[in-house]
Amino acid sequence: MINVLFAAKAERWPEYEAPLKAAFEAADLIVDLRMDFPPEEVDYIVYAPNSTVQDFSPYTRCKAVLNLWAGVENVVGNTTLTMPLARMVDPGMTQGMMEWVVGHVMRHHLGMDRNILGQNGDWTAHVPPLAQDRRVTILGLGELGSTCAQALAQLGFDVTGWSRSPKALADVTCLSGEAGLTEALSRADILVLLLPKTVATENLLNAERLALMPQGAMIVNPGRGPLIDDDALLAALDHGQIAHATLDVFRIEPLPLDHPYWAHPKVTVTPHIASETRVKTASQVIAENVQRGESGLPFLHLVDRSAGY
Missing domain, CATH: 3.40.50.720 (NAD(P)-binding Rossmann-like Domain)
Incomplete structure (x- = not known):
């Protein structure tokens, strides 16, 4: 079982829950997807920078943080985030x-x-x-x-x-x-x-x-x-x-x-509408990266910490 924490605002959970589960199933991944886990049990974090999760140090077995946004400027400088960080390319x-x-x-x-x-x-x-x-x-x-x-x-x-x-x-x-x-x-x-x-x-x-x-x-x-x-x-x-x-x-x-x-x-x-993350395709990107992580393949869309994106 792969434990995936959905760390975004609670109002996004109903929007993402079913598409993420469907994408994980389509990728033949057995996943427990929740909004709440003991930090030491989390394998991956599906993340929005406005989440309440700001200290990543308790997530000792986390393999990657998978950002839901294209922009990572609000998280890339977090010194507690030592695991791989992938931005959203949807x-x-x-x-x-x-x-x-x-x-x-x-x-x-x-x-x-x-x-x-x-x-x-x-x-x-x-x-x-x-x-x-x-x-x-x-x-x-x-x-x-x-x-x-x-x-x-x-x-x-x-x-x-x-x-x-x-x-x-x-x-x-x-x-x-x-x-x-x-x-x-x-x-x-x-x-x-x-x-x-x-x-x-x-x-x-x-x-x-x-x-x-x-x-x-x-x-x-x-x-x-x-x-x-x-x-x-x-x-x-x-x-x-x-x-x-x-x-x-x-x-x-x-x-x-x-x-x-x-x-x-x-x-x-215009009210920040040029491009919003699309739930269905973003869920497929997340599932692909989890699949790659479980297969020992390099993660897609990794952030270059020195460049800031």
């Missing part, structure tokens, strides 16, 4: 993110806010360029960023991707390093942020880097709120350097009602 989440990003890039590319939402009797034609003449930059070429970059490239966009370390993707101009970041921003008619939150990425998009972008560029951020210096972005919007920002993630969530983003005419706020 095909359902990836598909959802790709659909959201493509939708909002197309919205900005086609000028839908102006041509559909804001006509008010104005018959003036605003014809967009073809996709091949619109430059889209993706910052972050992990699973989510790579999928979004390739989907946009398939639609004909001129796509540039930037990552901390060199990458290669078909039909995408891939850049890395500080010089590469400067070039990537200079090519960004539409900029999509899909980097993790780390010490190195916080406030990455500051006043200096916003000034590198083409005047009138647009920003789409479904990655992490702290990637953007909020005051710098508001100033760039007010001065016309940035034409519009669509933001799905924020430093404080829910976004406070008095935050300037709510009332700004050049900001679209």
